[in-house]
Amino acid sequence: MSNNIKQTKCFHCGDACAKEIIQSDKKSFCCFGCKTVYELFSENDLSSYYDLQASPGGIPKEIEGKYDFLTQQNIIEKLLEFNDETTQIVTLYIPHIHCSSCIWILENLHKLKPEISDSQVNFGKKTVRITYNTTTFSLKEAVLLLSKIGYEPYISLDDYATGKNKINRTLIYKLGIAGFAFGNVMFLSFPEYFQVSGFWIEHYKPLFRWLMFAFSLPVVFYAAQDYFISAFKGLRAKLLNIDVPIALGILVLFVRSSVEIIFDLGSGFFDSLTGLVFFLLLGKFFQQKTYNFLSFERDYKSYFPIAVTRINKGKETPIQVYDIEKGNRLLIRNEELIPVDGILINGNAAIDYSFVTGESETVQKLAGDKVFAGGKQTSGIIEIEAIKSVEQSYLTQLWSNAVFDKNKEESFTTLTNAISKHFTITVLSIAFISTIFWLWFDASKAINVFTAVLIIACPCAIALAAPFTFGNLLRIFGKLKFYVKNASVLEQLATINTIIFDKTGTITSNQKSTANYEGEQLSIAEATLLKNTLRGSNHPLSRTLYNILDEQNIVTLDHFEEHVGKGMSACYHEENIKVGAAKFVGFQEESTVLNTTVHISTNETYKGKYTFYNKYRKGVSKLFNKLKKAYDLAILSGDNEGERENLKKLLPSKTKLIFNQKPNDKLEYIKYHQAEGAKVLMIGDGLNDAGALAQSNVGIVVSENVNVFSPACDAILDASKFNQLDTYLKASKSAIKIIQWSFVLSFIYNSIGLYFAITGQLAPVIAAILMPLSSISIVVFTTVCTSFLGRKLK
Known part of the structure; x- marks a missing residue:
């Protein structure tokens, strides 16, 4: 019976049922907690959790009374990021998140509790952001629910109060243990390195060898466990991830070395084994520290416009x-x-x-x-x-919320994914073929060759090239007043072949435009109402007219409504006003009128209009002439055709000029051209253009001193830098070239290293030293290149 227990694995968490087997629904569980979670998922139609990955769950813990502090309002306020009468939002750190099943169940919490309206997982940060109704549900209940299904959150009030990021101390502990073991194993290996004879051979050789074996145990089973776990989960999900060859190399070294020690065949490769793990972890630690230093999210915030x-x-x-x-x-x-x-x-x-x-x-x-x-x-x-x-x-x-860019992300394959897709299977093939060759010609070299190949061909450099290149370029762009949301946007910018511009507030400057009034003189009350109505709007024409008009008393309007693409209506006491398009205010405009106009009516009586004379941004003509060489250009404007002739003189002959476009018309125009294969960059003012910005492959908002923030956009460009748009686009393409050259360098490293590894001339420990050095060289290369690119931009 006891053997049967040891061989039986829990259906929920995958652990061996060491003490007892609990049966339910013809499945075995290691404890009542796992059984309860399984039943909970089954009752709520969430059994697909087990389809994504076998035994993905964590064992739920008994936490009676542990989270009673979450009933105290002052503590809750520190943890919440949003809190009103009916809705609260909290982001919790969940250490147990490790696979696709975890993401799936945590993003389907609403099926377990209807009070939870939304839950979003950030896999990289191991966090879940939960939105729930506070009338029948609480933060404590949310935490207890997560704990009940095996995803107990880690809550530290100090972290929330200071806003500091959590430090992965586990990596430091593992690095320390691997370094300590490596140093001691190297020291214990010296007698055999120098072929000491006599007293050493008779008395201490076996002791030293078993000590090396003992030092290797915590290295393999603790320090290197992340590589084994990642490889195992990948294989279980029928995926060959980059940790498979690394884990295989460590395992082969350990087994071969242990066999040599046990049967007194030799001293094994414990020095190479501990050195390999130490240098792997050192490389990972270096990557983490450097990437944290270059992190766009932490550095760009001081430039956010x-x-x-x-x-x-x-x-x-x-x-x-x-x-x-x-x-x-x-x-x-x-x-x-x-x-x-x-x-x-x-x-x-x-x-x-x-x-x-x-x-x-x-x-x-x-x-x-x-x-x-x-x-x-x-x-x-x-x-x-x-x-x-x-x-x-x-x-x-908020700007980076996945809700606002899911479609763009799903339809775009990154350069790294495209290139490294078949990397692991190629490395494994080379390793096995070369090992079989050496087993045939010289079996003593086979193990070294197999291990060295797996180590030297580790794709760390490939994995690092894109994050470091884009991360550094994002910071450089931020300093130059071009604020890009994430690295994926930069990569998509490099693929653009069509650029569409809004006119008013985008290629025209709100601060330099002038306007003439034609019509009946406004009374003091009407002028005050007009000024305060314009004060409430962020439309470029509203801001321009507001700045032109004389100062008036500030009043609080009784009613205000903005009709997108049409105009505004407002009332104060008994006075009503409409400001906007002629049709909106009830005026039949002559078809021959071509200038941009804003019409006014008060109390259903037409008063007059302001006619605008646009001032185009400095360098617009030069910018368009540069862009026409590589892109299809178009102007989509909601205004009438009054500026067509001016634009024809100002812009290249092939620029499409389309007027009288409503917000939805712009969106449909972009959608049509995307269906024809166009990769569209939309540049607008962020208000009327929100739909078009969201539909485009990349949407950029041009910002004046007052700015409507919209998560629909992918980047914000300071208006003073508008004439440098072409240089930013060129820099994005240069970033792709830098990454491609990084891949070439990595390929050269791997080719040279593989030659020496396959021919048996490279010891595993030397390979383990060279691997992080190659990663460091890629980081240095991308950083230097992007910094040079930044100096050229300035």
Whole structure:
């Protein structure tokens, strides 16, 4: 019976049923906890969890009373990133996340608890971001649910309070143990290296050999366990990942060395074994530290260009959000994102938290209510008082939320994946063929050859090339006021063949445009209402006209509504106003009128119009002439054809000019051309162009001093750098070339190393030293090249 228990594995977690076998539904479990989780999944139609990977679960722990502290409001507030009357959002660190099954079950928590509306896993960081309804569910219940299904979160209030990243101390411990063992094994190997005879041979040789064996045990079974676990999971899922050849090499070295010690055939290869693991971990530690140093997410936040208007002594001035301090009074216009948590001072707050919660329902707030960062104001102007400074990492998370770019990511294969797809199987084939050859001609060299091949051909350099190249370029772009969301956007920029521009606010400058008024003189009340209506909008024409008009008293509008692509309507006391297109305000415009115009009507009576004379951005003509050599160019404008002749003179002859385009028309235009094979870059102002920006392969928003932040875009370009767009596109293509050259260098390294390994001239320990050195050289190469590229951009 006892042998049967040892041989039986738990259906849920995969551990051996060492104490007892618990049967349920013709399946075996090691404990009642695993059985309970299985039944829970089965009852809620989540049994597919076991289809993705066999025995993927963790053993649930008894945690009675452990999380009682999560009932204290002051602690909950520290942990939550969003909290209103009905919805809370928390991001929890889950150490047990390790495979596709983990991701699948954690992103289907809503099936276990309907109160959970959304859960998103970040596999790299081992976190899950949970959105839940607070009326019938709590943070404590969420944590208990995760623990019940074997995914107990790690909660450290110090980490949440300081915002510091968790350090992987386990890697440091493993590196220390491997280094200690390697040093001692090398020391114990000296007598045999120098072929000491006599007293050594008679008394201490067996002792030293068994000591080397003992030192190798924690190295193989603890320090190197990540390679075995990763390889095993890959093989179980019928995948050959890059850890398979490494794990195989370590295993072969250990088995061969142990056999030699046990049967007194020799001293084995324990020096090579411990050295291999030590240098592998040293390379991994170096990669982690260097990549953390270059991390885009931590470094770019100080350059992030979201601007907001601060009210100080009645004066309105735009500031960047990281300059916001506690107690600042902020003006939030229609369609603007709230950058910090604050208290509503005045205005009609109708806040859309869909960027944060996924729920598109607007929430009404009254003066004195708390409002949260990430909400978008949808009903005119509000004023808030900041109750904390900006957490840039939160806005980064919002911009990088997978909800807003899933389709783009799924349809794009990265360069690294494309090149390294068949790498492992090639390496294994070379290793086995060369080993068989040496077994035939000189069996004493076979084990060394097999191990050296697996080590020297480790694809670490290939895996590092893209992250380091793109990571460094993202930082350089940030310093040059081009703020790109992630590395995938840079890679997609290099594939673009079509560029589509919006006109107003994109190739024209809001700050330099002028406007003439034609029509009936506005009364003081009407002028005040017009100024305050424009004050609430972020449309480029609204901002331009607002800056042109005389100062008026600031009033809180009773009603404000912005109709995308048409105009705005507002009322104050008994006065009503409409501002926008002629048809919107009830005026039949003559078909011969070609200039850009904004019409005004008050109390259903037409008053007049402002005619705009555009000032194009500096260097537009030169920029388009450079771009036409490599790209198809088009202008999609919502305005009429008044600027067609000017644009014909200004832009290259092959530029397509299309006017009177509504937001949906722009989206459909892009979709049509994508269906024809075009890779589209859309450049717009971020408000009316949100749909087109989201539909395009890459969407860039051009930002003036006041900016509507939109997760629909992939990058934000400072307006002052608009004429340098071509250099950024060239740099993206250069980054791809740098990565390709890195692959060439890696291939040369591997070819030379494989020659010496296959011919039996390379010891495994030397291969283990060379492998991290090759990785370091790739990192240095990509960093130097991207830095040189950055200097050229400047």
